[in-house]
Amino acid sequence: MMTGKEYKESLRKRNIVVYLQGKQIPAKELPDHPFIRGHVNSASVTYDLAFDPAYENLMTATSHLTGKKINRFTHIHQSVEDLVKKVKMLRMLSLKTGTCYQRCVGFDAMNATYGTTFEMDQKYGTHYHERFKKFLEYIQDTDFMVSGAMTDPKGDRSKRPSQQSDPDLFVHVVEKNDKGIVIRGAKAHMTGMVNSHEMLIMPTMSLKPEDKDYAVCCALPVDAPGVLHIFGRQSNDGRKLEGDIDQGNAKYGIVGGECLTVLNDVFVPWERVFMCGETDFAGMLVTRFASYHRQNYGGCKGGVSDIVIGAAAAMADMNGYAKASHIKSKINEMIHLTETLYACSIACSAEGVQLPSGQYFVNMLLANVSKHNVTRYIYEIDRLAQDIAGGFIATLPSQADLESPEIGKYVEKYFKGVDGVSTADRMRVARLIEVMTGGTALVESMHGAGSPQAQEVMYSKLANLEAKKKAALKIAGVKVED
Amino acid sequence: MIVGVKFCGNCNPFIETPTLLKRLIAAAPDLEFRIISRTLPHWDVTLLLNACPAGCLKEKEYRNPVVVSGLSVEHWDVDEGELVQKVIAAIRCKLPAM
Numbered sequence: 001m002m003t004g005k006e007y008k009e010s011l012r013k014r015n016i017v018v019y020l021q022g023k024q025i026p027a028k029e030l031p032d033h034p035f036i037r038g039h040v041n042s043a044s045v046t047y048d049l050a051f052d053p054a055y056e057n058l059m060t061a062t063s064h065l066t067g068k069k070i071n072r073f074t075h076i077h078q079s080v081e082d083l084v085k086k087v088k089m090l091r092m093l094s095l096k097t098g099t100c101y102q103r104c105v106g107f108d109a110m111n112a113t114y115g116t117t118f119e120m121d122q123k124y125g126t127h128y129h130e131r132f133k134k135f136l137e138y139i140q141d142t143d144f145m146v147s148g149a150m151t152d153p154k155g156d157r158s159k160r161p162s163q164q165s166d167p168d169l170f171v172h173v174v175e176k177n178d179k180g181i182v183i184r185g186a187k188a189h190m191t192g193m194v195n196s197h198e199m200l201i202m203p204t205m206s207l208k209p210e211d212k213d214y215a216v217c218c219a220l221p222v223d224a225p226g227v228l229h230i231f232g233r234q235s236n237d238g239r240k241l242e243g244d245i246d247q248g249n250a251k252y253g254i255v256g257g258e259c260l261t262v263l264n265d266v267f268v269p270w271e272r273v274f275m276c277g278e279t280d281f282a283g284m285l286v287t288r289f290a291s292y293h294r295q296n297y298g299g300c301k302g303g304v305s306d307i308v309i310g311a312a313a314a315m316a317d318m319n320g321y322a323k324a325s326h327i328k329s330k331i332n333e334m335i336h337l338t339e340t341l342y343a344c345s346i347a348c349s350a351e352g353v354q355l356p357s358g359q360y361f362v363n364m365l366l367a368n369v370s371k372h373n374v375t376r377y378i379y380e381i382d383r384l385a386q387d388i389a390g391g392f393i394a395t396l397p398s399q400a401d402l403e404s405p406e407i408g409k410y411v412e413k414y415f416k417g418v419d420g421v422s423t424a425d426r427m428r429v430a431r432l433i434e435v436m437t438g439g440t441a442l443v444e445s446m447h448g449a450g451s452p453q454a455q456e457v458m459y460s461k462l463a464n465l466e467a468k469k470k471a472a473l474k475i476a477g478v479k480v481e482d
Numbered sequence: 483m484i485v486g487v488k489f490c491g492n493c494n495p496f497i498e499t500p501t502l503l504k505r506l507i508a509a510a511p512d513l514e515f516r517i518i519s520r521t522l523p524h525w526d527v528t529l530l531l532n533a534c535p536a537g538c539l540k541e542k543e544y545r546n547p548v549v550v551s552g553l554s555v556e557h558w559d560v561d562e563g564e565l566v567q568k569v570i571a572a573i574r575c576k577l578p579a580m
Contacts, residue, residue: 351536351538353535353536353537353551353554353557354537354557355557356556356557356558363535363536364535365535464494464495464496464534467495467496482498482500482501
């Protein structure tokens with residue numbers, strides 16, 4: 001396993017091509033760039049805590065391939081207990097960072113690919129699973145961070161991949177030879193990609209036989225020839241060039257640091273190809289990845305919401321209205337919503353099932369409900385936090401004003417709360433609430449791990465409505481056949 | 483050969499396991515399906531009938547099990563129309579050699 005320091009150093013050894021605001025960032029300087037370092041710091045917590053005895057029960061696991069102790073983010077779930085520990089680990093990490101630490105995407109991609117390749121080989125006599133196990137062992141051994149790469153740009157959403165006027169709007173195979181394949185296209189919203197070592201490419205949707213070239217799953221280094229990344233903007237990211245107070249969460253940043261990853265005719269050797277043309281398994285890979293990923297959200301967003309609750313309650317203390325009954329009621333409502341998020345993630349894990357590969361998989365219905373809760377409840381939790389905090393989180397002067405020799409005294413005097421709390425501390429908490437409850441952070445809750453409609457489609461399929469109708473008809477006295 | 487049968491409890495069923503059992507009995511008359519109870523001294527295969535994918539009856543806790551969890555047999559998804567046939571095939575695989 002790597003420590004956080006070793007992880008950061010390993011990032012400097014890559015020749016990754018990253019563009020940010022129109023300019024290429026030198027690869028060695030990338031982990032220190034103000035727009036990126038917070039995401040690196042957050043991911044590095046997943047490495048450091050694996051060495052801390054207080055957290056190793058959640059942060060580490062035993063590899064079923066080698067028997068070695070590994071970071072849990074490289075593990076294939078071997079039991080219901082593993083699924084539950086994953087959720088608890090995510091909540092704990094969110095409480096440490098207040099943001100996204102990005103490694104779950106690759107974690108979920110590897111778990112989804114593991115089981116799908118097993119079943120593909122059973123049907124077609126292919127050797128994808130053995131190949132994937134070798135890749136997995138490499139990842140467990142190196143403790144590399146893997147970015148799960150699923151979402152294609154999609155172009156005209158009413159058309160299938162093979163119907164697009166530009167064939168590159170979904171990643172596809174453009175060449176096959178005896179050594180491997182060449183892929184072209186792009187992957188969007190890539191969380192943690194620029195501070196990962198490897199990426200695991202998956203199809204973005206169920207596919208039909210005519211989409212054969214788009215049924216591709218493979219692994220490649222993030223700095224492979226032909227790969228470039230364009231880093232996305234965040235609300236308030238210009239503040240990262242200033243002092244720490246105005247950033248709110250200066251050390252770890254907000255959400256995952258997403259980018260567009262462009263694949264310009266990238267060669268992938270056969271030993272790293274885990275699906276190539278098996279369109280009938282694209283849907284399985286997508287739904288397994290999506291369900292594993294949706295499992296996470298009551299854990300990670302539960303922990304993030306813990307920070308929002310704590311910040312709101314601390315702000316109430318700083319403002320002198322913590323004892324007001326309506327404030328207590330709002331805090332209690334935030335707690336209720338947060339624990340509901342968490343409960344659903346625990347539930348979909350506790351009801352996990354074994355797959356033919358032997359690994360464990362979440363209850364898909366509950367996992368999708370879990371993520372759908374996040375698309376709604378986080379907005380309510382954040383609305384309540386803003387209600388409690390007050391309007392000054394949106395009108396507050398800057399850290400530079402606070403520190404100005406001319407006007408700092410006015411900021412200090414007129415933004416003070418109760419005695420015993422500095423204005424600077426009150427401003428820090430206000431900024432934390434501001435950045436955690438608006439802009440990029442909220443959009444991530446809506447669309448991360450799939451937009452709400454994607455979850456609705458899944459749980460409407462899985463809820464067994466016919467059985468509910470039959471049960472209701474029986475109770476109503478309508479004669480029905482079993 | 484005796485097939486010991488255990489129902490999960492059917493809290494929120496995706497399949498009607500009592501109906502499935504009736505169909506299994508009809509489709510495999512050579513097999514003796516018996517509900518597992520304290521008075522049943524012996525059975526050759528344990529048939530775990532979970533009514534939904536959650537699969538609350540875990541095979542680790544039973545000897546020589548065949549596990550049905552909603553529309554899956556031995557953890558492989560099956561079509562509704564082939565469920566009976568797949569369960570019987572799985573049971574026959576687990577029967578001790580005569």
